[in-house]
Amino acid sequence: DQQVxxxxxxxxxxxxxxxxxxxxxxxxxxDYFLWYKKYPAEGPTFLISISSIKDKNEDxxxxxxxxxxxxxxxxxxxxxxxxxxxxxxCASYSAxxxxxxxxxxxxxxxxxxxxxxx
Amino acid sequence: xxxxxxxxxxxVTEKGKDVELRCDPISGHTALYWYxxxxxxxxxxxxxxxxxxxxxxxxxxxxxxxxxxxxxSVSTLTIQRTQQEDSAVYLCASSLxxxxxxxxxxxxxxxxxxx
Numbered sequence: 001d002q003q004v005x006x007x008x009x010x011x012x013x014x015x016x017x018x019x020x021x022x023x024x025x026x027x028x029x030x031d032y033f034l035w036y037k038k039y040p041a042e043g044p045t046f047l048i049s050i051s052s053i054k055d056k057n058e059d060x061x062x063x064x065x066x067x068x069x070x071x072x073x074x075x076x077x078x079x080x081x082x083x084x085x086x087x088x089x090c091a092s093y094s095a096x097x098x099x100x101x102x103x104x105x106x107x108x109x110x111x112x113x114x115x116x117x118x
Numbered sequence: 119x120x121x122x123x124x125x126x127x128x129x130v131t132e133k134g135k136d137v138e139l140r141c142d143p144i145s146g147h148t149a150l151y152w153y154x155x156x157x158x159x160x161x162x163x164x165x166x167x168x169x170x171x172x173x174x175x176x177x178x179x180x181x182x183x184x185x186x187x188x189x190x191s192v193s194t195l196t197i198q199r200t201q202q203e204d205s206a207v208y209l210c211a212s213s214l215x216x217x218x219x220x221x222x223x224x225x226x227x228x229x230x231x232x233x
Binding site: 004006031032034041042043044045046049089091093095105106107108109110111 | 122159160162163209211221
């Protein structure tokens with residue numbers, strides 16, 4: 001039961017162009033959606049988040065869009081740089097319940113390998 | 119400051135042996151998570167510790183897996199009677215609690231190979 005899916009295992013983009021990474025989810029009860037970036041032999045690093053009540057969040061070259069009706073989110077990188085080449089994971093997050101009976105945790109997609117060519 | 123550290127960075131073990139993986143979280147982070155990434159897969163949640171609360175063990179794949187967190191800091195993930203399907207990169211993360219608890223800081227991982 002894959003609650004968060006990244007259907008494109010890889011993406012290749014020319015430097016300076018836009019990179020669009022996509023993610024679909026099945027559970028509408030998530031509080032936040034995140035994007036993490038991972039270089040080889042390193043742990044993932046947090047990149048950008050979006051609250052489930054928003055439809056867009058922008059941070060420099062990175063913008064995340066959330067389409068709740070389609071249960072789809074995307075990460076746009078403009079302009080793409082060779083240093084952006086990495087594996088990108090989308091993830092969903094459910095905050096702990098007020099009664100403390102459930103725990104906040106991340107549910108990750110399978111990842112998309114982005115390669116930005118000079 | 120220091121990030122999340124994990125040891126060993128690589129571990130090769132024979133099938134049937136027990137292994138222990140260690141995680142040192144960021145000082146002051148009360149939440150600690152274990153994930154694993156198998157070849158070609160995303161990160162799979164294993165277990166979550168938060169302060170003195172009972173851990174969320176819902177992601178542990180079998181009773182051969184266990185974890186503890188001593189003194190609210192260092193955590194050890196133990197896999198007993200390892201199997202080849204346990205081969206993966208085991209990642210530890212820590213975070214603050216509250217509004218930005220989704221911002222988790224990951225260690226570099228331990229690559230476990232079961233032969």
